[in-house]
Amino acid sequence: MDETNKVPVGTVPKLADVARVAGVSTATVSRCLNLPDQVKEKTMRKVMDAIDSLGYSPNYSARALAANRTNTVGAIIPTMDNAIFARGIQAFQEELHKSGCTLLVASSSYEEDLEEEQIRTLTARGADALLLIGYHRQPRVYEFLKKRRIPALVAWAYNPDQPQLAVGFNNHAAMKSLAREVLERGHRKIACITAPTGSNDRARDRVLGVKEGLRDAGLDPDGLTIIETNYSIENGAQAFQELMTLDERPTAVMCGNDVLAVGALKAATEMGLKIPDDVSITGFDDIELASVAPVPLTTVHVPHRRMGQFAAQALIETLDSGQTGESHELPTNICFRGTLAPPPEK
Amino acid sequence: MDETNKVPVGTVPKLADVARVAGVSTATVSRCLNLPDQVKEKTMRKVMDAIDSLGYSPNYSARALAANRTNTVGAIIPTMDNAIFARGIQAFQEELHKSGCTLLVASSSYEEDLEEEQIRTLTARGADALLLIGYHRQPRVYEFLKKRRIPALVAWAYNPDQPQLAVGFNNHAAMKSLAREVLERGHRKIACITAPTGSNDRARDRVLGVKEGLRDAGLDPDGLTIIETNYSIENGAQAFQELMTLDERPTAVMCGNDVLAVGALKAATEMGLKIPDDVSITGFDDIELASVAPVPLTTVHVPHRRMGQFAAQALIETLDSGQTGESHELPTNICFRGTLAPPPEK
DNA sequence: ATGAAAAATGTAAGCGCTTACATTTTTGTT
DNA sequence: AACAAAAATGTAAGCGCTTACATTTTTCAT
Incomplete structure (x- = not known):
């Protein structure tokens, strides 16, 4: 009995098994998979049949190692x-x-x-x-x-x-133009709630955008109140509360993203503040949350x-x-x- | 001049290069990486120095191939x-x-x-x-x-x-107990907005949960109005609108997840309906959206x-x-x- | 039919690592 | 100091694939 196209059972089939079953070389099988138009249709069929009957699929680690790409x-x-x-x-x-x-x-x-x-x-x-x-x-x-x-x-x-x-x-420019809108409406006491800016350039650029907006409006950028906190609704709420207990209470709170802004919004409601009548709040990102929030959020849309x-x-x-x-x-x-x-x- | 610990420049260093620089065998380097307590401290140091100086990091494809795990x-x-x-x-x-x-x-x-x-x-x-x-x-x-x-x-x-x-x-049980709550409040005309149930057993089980709740309450489960649509706020809103134009308008709309529910809520507001006075809406999942929605959503919390x-x-x-x-x-x-x-x- | 060119296929050498097994070094007794 | 056992290290054979190069088959103009 011919043993040549027998294949071990109970193990994962490899390319060599396919080759044996199809009666071709390993190179041909490899070509069927990677350079299909270099093989004859008849050969392709034999190989594909073997692949199907064995349930073969290539080992990417081996492929990656041999071909040097993944x-x-x-x-x-x-x-x-x-x-x-x-x-x-x-x-x-x-x-x-x-x-x-x-x-x-x-x-x-x-x-x-x-x-x-x-x-x-x-x-x-x-x-x-x-x-x-x-x-x-x-x-x-x-x-x-x-x-x-x-x-x-x-x-x-x-x-x-x-x-x-x-x-x-451009995080900087986007936030700056939002700051301009805030300033144009007459706000002079502005605060930011932002993610920690140490190793987050997006957050940093956004804050810098606000500062530059302030500077352009002839205001002191160093006067900007900033609270850094990790992104979460809860943190946004807490930061907002802190801001509202300040002596110089800000009239506009610009948040580093929508999650913080929604937190701020929530805190405002709990404190009995009317948004935007008592305080303005802005976000960044325009996630779904922004448009379905109790007061739909004014924010920067990012695609x-x-x-x-x-x-x-x-x-x-x-x-x-x-x-x-x-x-x-x-x-x-x-x-x-x-x-x-x-x-x-x- | 001794060339033995020279290493090719401009290429990615491999384990053999580390071995050469450290003056040990490849096996030892491998052990330093995988079985660190099988090597002497002094050897370990030499190898680690070589690794640092070369900026070596192992090739996972090769490792996966040799060790047969990834x-x-x-x-x-x-x-x-x-x-x-x-x-x-x-x-x-x-x-x-x-x-x-x-x-x-x-x-x-x-x-x-x-x-x-x-x-x-x-x-x-x-x-x-x-x-x-x-x-x-x-x-x-x-x-x-x-x-x-x-x-x-x-x-x-x-x-x-x-x-x-x-x-x-248990999607089925969770939704059934929510349905029971809905029924206990007196609702008799209930509708579902769900994801397509064809290949989504979670969605299917939730709908079945509602049906069983209906059956337990002595109602005809086949009377349940069901709209299948893909998960999105927009789709939820549209489905809700459709439901509200039905002759037998449901008094409670149970949604397959919070995203659909928030969409329904949005549509309701646009239609001038008061939630929950005019219609009840429920969700599933308890994502952030649920708690900050204009009317906070009654939903099933999933951890x-x-x-x-x-x-x-x-x-x-x-x-x-x-x-x-x-x-x-x-x-x-x-x-x-x-x-x-x-x-x-x- | 014939032969050269083109197309298809085969052979076999690695890719960079792990690990069984062999060898050397160290340790701890006596 | 000498020895066995234990610990540390080395040697080398693959892991399953791709691909350069060699060989065979097919094609096509003559």
């Missing part, structure tokens, strides 16, 4: 637990999927060291390219990426002065899904062409809803 | 673009990280075929284990997983009748973060011990807020 893109985001990243990343991965790439996601919990660790991990796992959020990180990280020739793309931020490939928006798509395209282009694609600045716009009005008459 | 867990979720998955997955990955595992995420967009494809892809990429959402999938998929000996865990659902390892909650944590623990236990861990049912509870009240007097 068709995997890594993304390191601060947290999935924020609609803006979740949404953008969802779009990013849908777009990648179209090009046959898989996404590897890790999150840094807004911690710089953890982000660096994750970058090394994803690189070691063979990510062909990386999506990173914001510009801020140690120079050694950028050097590492350069040395490894791993294309990296910065998203959620765009700064023409920075050399990195980026797809994002998160489109950002994810563009980012994927830029990365794939870089990967395919071998040369860095073009950075892309996305527009933001202010959504005027119900939380911004002139300050109360004294 | 320390990677895959998760296939319907979409990241829904707070419940984003939040649960975030917790899942934080927990995995503690055990040195990386998470590979893919999303199926609620499409059964795509999910199957993703399962094969993640398996091929060497996921040691898989997190799946809900029970519903082709038997061949479960067979495939079994043959490959890939532990899989079902989350977001728990059904004692199903054999799979699961960490989740998403804890589910993610438990799921990670169960999977790691399975991986470490080699035998299937224990399923775990998480409790849900009803959050009574502002959208449920008795029907209006006629």
